[in-house]
Amino acid sequence: MLYRLYTSIVFLMVGVTPALTFSQEKRDSLSTKEIQEVLIKSQRKKQFADHANYTFDKEALEKARHSKDLLTTLPELQLDPISNTVTSIKGGKVLFLINGIEASDNQIKSIAPTNVVRVEYFDIPPARYSQRADTVVNIITKNPEVGYSYGADVTSALTTGFVNGSAYAGYTKGKNDFGLEYSINLRDYDNRIVDKIYDYNLNGSHYNSTERQKDHFGYTNQNIALRYANVVPGNYTFQAKGSVSMLSSFNKGLGQSIFTQDNLAEKHSTIHNSNSAYTAPTLDLYYSKNIGKKDELSLNLIGSHYTTNSSQFDHEWRTSDNVDVFNNDMNLKAKQTGVVGEIAHTHQFEKGKLSSGYRISNTSISNDLVNLLGSSHYDVNYLEQYLYTEYSGKWNKLGYRVGIGVTNIHNKSAETIQDDWAPTPKLVLSYDLKKNQSLRFTSSYTSNSPWASALSSNVTQIVPNIVQRGNPYLKSQHLFKNNFIYSYGGKKLDVNVNAFYNIVDKYFAQIFETDAVTNGYALTYQNAGFNEKGIQISGSYKPFGTQVLVIKAFVQPVGMSLKLYDGRKFNNTFIRSNFALTSQFKNFGIYYNFSLPVYQINGAFLSLDENQNNFLVSYNFKQNLQIYTGAYWLGMPSHYHNKTLEGSIVINERISNIYNNKNMFVLGLSYNFSSGKKLQIQKKLNNSTAPASTF
Template identity: 25%
Template sequence: MKTAFTLIMLLCTAICIGQELTIEGIIIDDQKEGIPFANIALYRASDTVKIVKGSVSDLYGKYSLQNIDSGNYILKASYIGYETVSLPISIDGDLTQNIILNTDPKWLTEVVIEGKRSIRNIDKTSYTFTNNQIKKAKDGRELIATLPNLHVDKSTNALSTINGKSIIILINGIKATNDDLKIIPADKIKNVELYDVPPMRYINDAENVVNIRTKSLDTGWSGNTYTTLGQMFSNASLALSYIKGDNKFTFHYGTHINMKRNIEDLETGRYNYQISDDNYVYDYIRKSQSWGYQHNVGFTYSRSKESNYDFQIKAFINTSNGKLNADKTIAFMQNEFQEERIGSLKDHTKSIVPTLDIYYSKILPKNNSITFNLVGSYFDNEQQTHSAETGSTGFDDSMLINNQKKTLISEFIYDHKFSNANLSIGYRGHYNYLTNELTNSISADSHKERINTKRHYAYGEISGKLKPFMYRVSLGINYDTQLEENGFHNFTFIPMIMAGYNINDANSLRITYNSNTQMPDMLQMSDARILIMNNFYQTGNKNLQNSHFQSWGLNYDLYLKNFSLSASLFYDYTNNSLFDLYKYGDNCVLFQTGNAKKDIRRGGEFNINYTPWEFLRIGGSMGSYQQVFQPSKEMNSFSYWSYPISIYLSAYYKNLSIDVFQKLGGTFLSGLYKTGIDKISYISIGYTYKKVNLGLQCFFPFIKDKYSNKTIPSSIVYHKTDYHLRRKDHAFALSLSWNFDSGKKKASIQQNTENYDYDSGLFKIK
């Protein structure tokens, strides 16, 4: 027995000695907030010089040390601005060890942390900020805008990308507005995740996602007011937030007014087309004015139990009123007949959209969580359009639309976190019901049409790291339906595969493949119809199908202390691409949305961000790509090269700041048109006193917003037009903003869904 017992003990000892164990935990500060990028090192108790294992905490402060033998060790955690902690530990099995770092008093005045401030993952880059950066930013949005490829666009007063790609803002995972971001103090920003390839749940909604993670927000009041008075537009917004206990209340109001200026935009163009044996030439000069307003008001209530559940209910309403007046002088020719004409177009739209958004998220045991989101919107729209022309064969045509559109979006997500990977499984249903009461040239009496569409979207996604390798694999299925006569029922697989390699801390490579689908706007599939010229109608198209987009890419990223560069090569193919189409009708020409046979885009792009000195930041983007387009199998394909360029400069001195932005780059191919890029150009000067900022902007100070459009040879209608948006030339605006906050610390809700219907249900007059 004694011998057997001895053998068993020796065997257990051998197993323990050969066993590879894991130490994991979270590094937090004295406010119980995770510390990202903290250094963690493991030493043997008998040798405190040689590191056995070392690592860096992630954005949440979590760390993991693997493949460790049993024994006695010293675990050391450190981060600049905090006192280093050394803990003696004894390991005879897997161990969870959390560590608290206290602020080092000698760093309380100011901490300037050099070195690694970002972590590159397969689809995003995560950033933290120095205390010096935080100190110089007057609010959270201004701090976020210092990241590569981001800035505050003074023409829209919105956080935007320098290369013009669409963006979604999330705060702790919840869809947020610029006003939400402005009421967060800069020192409450913990870190930022900047996705250049959005997660699957956002893949159809935007090209970039910015997720801002905050520290515990303050109990009490916080808010922001902003006003812009300008020649081209005026803005005003108010955001108020109050936190008490586990409850948070937020109110916001915003308005945007497009001013009606006496200066008219100028369009010079020509149409040339043929119907049967008749040739038509239509030369015109069009002067137009557009103006109107949008108002939005909302209220949000949220309740959050840290590490337990989050509940939020949001109610808001948007209203808009837009007007377009255009007058034409026309030189009309039909065969040998010539005539001078006067034309006019008036378009007036009204819309009111109430929305209710309910969100619930629950954290479950063993690194599991579930999320549920339900969003309902009701669109009540009215549109009056009148088009007329004088002359012997002139016309007088009207279109009246009254419609109601109901939208319901529901989403369910299950998440599980492994030690080195994240798994997400989700489903989203999007249901649209449009009732359209329409009067136009098809019938003098109003008639009703109903258009119902549904989208079912299910996906699974896993992402993680294997030492220097990164990966993300997703599989989604879309079931898109249009339920009316001549509708469609389309199943589409939308996989995504991404693989990356971290060459070192500064360099990484990625290859990507992703796909998604796009549904037409509902009124693009309707009987809407307006006469815009003789025998020439803008209409809807009941035979439209959804489009399917696929993209392949190779990306290189470089992140240095004062310089970053992102370069990419891409090949995009869209099946059934949606585009503006000319086709023959019953003794007329129809202008409507169609599905293309071929739509290819391939080329390269690079973005740079350079901070040579602390007070100066220079950013820019340049692309070079070819587009190949074929409208139908009966028509030839056409190719064209584009070279878009954007340049940004920001500098400050004490309380003064200056921002300069310029977007240019000629033309690009959009369906049947070689289309000019609508330029952006401004200089903005700001002065900040405490939390009040005064700004002066001048738009298009050096150049004029001019561009041209021209149809490609495959089009049955030749159309060339030159635009000069004169209302933008040398337009000035004065802005005033004020931020305030007070109170005690309290954690904020973390939502990870974003659902909203952006199809307003209005007919877009072109």
Template identity: 25%
Template sequence: MRSTIIKKIMTAVFALMLPAVALAQESTDTIATQELQEIVIQAPKVVRKSDMDVFYPSVSAIEHSKNGLQMLKNLMIPTLTVNEALSSVTSSGQSVQVRINGREASLDQVRNLLPETIKRVEWIDNPGLRYKGANAVLNFIVINPSAGGSLMTQAMPALNCSWGQYNAGLKLNNGRSQFGMSANFKLTNKVEMHREYHEVFTYPDGQTLTRTETPTRGYMDATFGGLQLDYSYIKPDTTVLWVAVHGYKEWPETSLYEGLLSLSNSPDAILLHDYNSKKGFTPSFQAYLEQHFGRGQLIAIDFNGSLYNGRTTHNYNERNAATENQLTDVNTRIRDCNQAYGIEANYIKNWKNSRLTAGVSYTANRNRSTYENLGGAIFHQSQDKVYFFGEYFQRIKNVTLTAGLGAQYTSFLFKETDQGNSSWNLRPQFTATYRLNESSQFRLNFTTWQSAPTLAQTNVAPQQIDGFQWLVGNPHLKTSSSYMLTLRYNFTFPKVMGTFGIRAFTSPDAITPCFEWSEDRLIKSYENSRGLKNLSFYLSPQVEIIPEWLNVSGTIQYRAEQMRGRDYRLRNHDWSGDVTAMLQHWDFTLTAQYQRAQRDLWGESITWGESLSILALSYEWSKWEFTAGAICPFTKYDRGSKSLNKYNTNSTHIRLDMAPMPFIQVRYNIQWGHQKRGASKIVNADANVDQSSAGSR
């Protein structure tokens, strides 16, 4: 009898949950706030679906969050690393595409989300064809106020240097319409850093030259800001309209490294000055329309256009320390005026246990680069991409299958030299999911994608890097293809949940740098290599040590890879990972985080991102949150690269002189109004504008 009652109660609970889990089936704009709160409380923390994992924020996660990014960190999703201080979200060392109600978004837009409006987070670690090669996708399902509005502010300055992050977001609602304005500003002004650099040149005749750089001074500037105005209109289950204008301003993003250079073939010391700068402004416009029809059909169309006007500068010189004579003087100045336009249309047909998706997209880039150091020489490059795809999803009891095929046409052309290339590439995709029981799920995924050559890789204008090295692009590059096979085991137990995965990856014609001597110059260019292969094993658990108090999550990964090029074969073995511990009690939250960046082999170089640690203590009071913390309180900051080329071996480490970097953070949120469904954007046209890159060491 008792078992029957429990089953009836559980059936009623799941019946109440269905409206929140399937937003597309809502028929009204307004939903009672109390009902939503009950759903959040009763919903499981994670629901393993066939094509995604759905995370529901707990009451404590909402109470201890002041914005969307902080909420994401508090969810502690396995394999996901959220670094609030440095505004980054990665999964097993790979980038993650972020979306809000299906619409591709930036981390600044996620930061401007109110935690109370986030009803669930969809984690898609096997994205389908319409995501165009994304490693993983995070989709925030948000319900916005229908009357009144909300205001969010945040300030996060460092205490010992000119570094900080500042954000504000305002939303005003009236019936089916919402008006929004958001702004973000990131300050990095003369933050002291230095470079540890050592290199060995090997000439064709076997002679070698060793150069060691002893740092004397260095700093980094990286100040940028953005402003967005947007409007959305929603008629539930019928029409969605969303338009936005956005402006992104990049003040000179600079790096300066000065040092004393010693050479193995000379007793003279050399004063080195290496300066890089990039600045520009990028306005953009986006428009989205979604129209529903009968029998589970809909059409979604998205347009995106952006412009970029900016400058890239590289100044490098060497002087004899004793005589002050100039030995090398490099001065590269490039002015860009580039455009990008994209449009995409998708058709989706839903049945009870299946779904068909078909789509087409077109992207155009028109680039104009003026080399001021070459007497104003102008280079025009055009790039065009056309992409078609079809994908079918079928659920059969405990098994779900997804299969699709895409085809991409890519072409690029330099007007001045009439050089370029074009190609057709196929993009198959397949996913099979088997649910053993409520605690265990297996998922097999095969996916492919293409990478077109960039403007910097194909531009034939020669750029001098230093006294030995030059950079010249290759206009004959072909679009490369990548293939990835992943097997995952997802587990959910009372105190532990997570993922164990095996990933195999290959890119048989990857676009990588290549080097050759031309007289006394070492020329860097690019080639379609003989391929990269790697195999990764990773474990990402989340452990609830003390319920609602202490949680620990992290990822540990082993990676073995092999890279082959024109005349080399290289191997790399690497351990990487991260761990985050969060202790929450009363209104305090103590967070400790350590991250060891993944070492990636690409071409003849191994590169790694930021390895660091963070410690922060937060206190909440009413609508305020106050945080004090430090970046790198336990470890050294490190990012860099290592070249393994037979002509030039070198290693670079970028260090933060201000570590540990203490900071404070103040957040304030206020909101008013009832709850309704927010705009849901299903497709996103690609219109990423290109930028030139001045050669640098």
């Protein structure tokens, strides 16, 4: 029925089936000479309703080894040294595209700086990405031609298990393009100290569990991808991409605790071990076809099937006589099949653009579970459909984007079926002021499904009298977001000031509540009311107008409010911040970033932001080879702190410090080479199946 409705809308509004685009502006038709003039003579910003276009000057192009280096010069993007990827200084998820196709970090590095025409920076994502990313970055390159590229890089700590590595190769000949890439992230830490406190009253007695635990934990995340594309520019694009993601993680912990019941105290010993692993193959097929000069049809189909094996063993016993307090032995085997399909189109009018699409995703999981309640088998299925259409254009100084859509979330488990329909409207307005200034307003309403572990019926023991479980009855949440933004872009200063107010209905809150099954307490999920409001200031300042010194800042005074289902209310006010300083002088580069951690509401907890205090220095040899060194978490271990809000029936606090990270010294080497220009395909659909299901 949805498909028939979708088809009717398309033919009534357009008359033909067009293809997706990103903005209200018309496609560029610059000649090669004009492109070269833009690249060499000017570095400028052009602001639109939902995004800004950036071009780069000669200085930036000469100092960049690849397009990834260009991205880090944008005012709100930065290099995250921990992952060696480009992130937003504001936080949130960033989706990267190359000419409209979703791109990995390796693909971004394969593009020579001189092949970049411009970068489209969407701080207000288009309708199709609004539920998947907070920021979308689209790299527009020159016309395709024959060429090849290859490269590799590695970053490693010298005294502990910390490795980031990648390698890539690509070759283009005629209308055929081939690509191969590999990446690995390895962590292996043997000195994490975790302090945990649980304090509560139960059946007329007062209980307290205070534990110190030392962990050896880590993970290895690998990805291999092979892609082939057949492209005839202006006619059609076909791409087939096969990838295999491999993840394995482990935790081995030993602890000592003092367990108190009223006035009686006992010394307990603990073991906390867990493992998880999967190998996930994925096939991604894409096809687009131009229909005339103004319309294009795009199709995308993705499928994956794999098994995740997870285990968790927690054992607590009295130290004096080795009498067991509890044994938690959990094993979960989850067979997961995911399918995503999407059709999208646009039609270019003389003064605007109409974009429409329909996406359906389905994840089916078959679980074989053994836990403290016994053995069980249960199946779950998560179905989501999204139908949307939007029109964008400009009238004098007023830019606009108006969209309407509907989202259906249909979650089925052994306990219940949840079926949620929600409208998905969006309004974006912009007005050009004088001297590179603009005002923008955006308002949107979206819905999100809970993740698999939040809906899980699995149960594990945490400490005596307390278990952790999911909630199969958890409902989808609805988000109403509003932003009023002032933007200024100059040679030295580029800044956005955003006044925002967001409301979340049926917010996913993890809380403690009484548990009838175990006659104790359970850490589980419930829907709650949530809102936040504040001012956000972000951007960059170049004191000398060049890359010799760049100061990037993100400051956000914000107030949060949470209302639980039982009427309890919690408020929290804080100032979130993040700062980065970069310098490029000749072949040398310096990077430093730090943050001031603050507590913010996270469910029924207050969670402290991860601390940042990192330094890197690099040197380039002939733009192909770079060596770098630095230190992460200067003067401190990586530190994490969660505590329950006042009024919780269980007072819980968890403090974690990874001492392997303190003053962690790293060395890195990066090499890249490119010849000609890669055949960058114009893919308009970018999807992925659901992540692996674990508890």
